[in-house]
């Protein structure tokens with residue numbers, strides 16, 4: 001396994017619309033294993049293939065406290081959603097910045113596992129946020145797209161400032 005490089009905003013490749021996964025082979029399973037390793041190494045709760053410059057419709061997530069409930073969703077789509085919640089979100093492609101985003105509070109998604117088997121998953125709270133956030137990545141969207149222009153520019157300025165301090 002290997003740790004993959006995570007693209008950072010404003011890298012234009014984050015705007016790529018991912019393609020449906022049609023082949024469930026060892027190459028795909030290797031990508032999933034590498035994405036898990038990358039997500040855990042970077043202390044994220046979710047990672048979309050888009051973020052590691054692989055433009056296929058899949059993401060991994062683990063919202064458990066013990067990092068022991070890995071899940072992969074291949075070709076995911078939300079088939080039902082309800083309610084609204086506002087939670088603070090971060091993103092491995094936006095190091096050091098966080099913002100409140102409004103999302104559905106409950107979602108039901110259909111996806112395939114790494115072997116191509118279809119399953120459904122119902123989620124609320126953090127997992128519901130994660131599913132919606134990662135699905136956005138596969139459509140070339142990022143969480144700051146949900147903010148007002150003013151909030152977004154403030155956040156991006158803060159990120160730029162931190163980047164200057166860090167370099």
Ligand code: NI
Nearest residue numbers: 090091092093
């Ligand atoms: Ni993200």
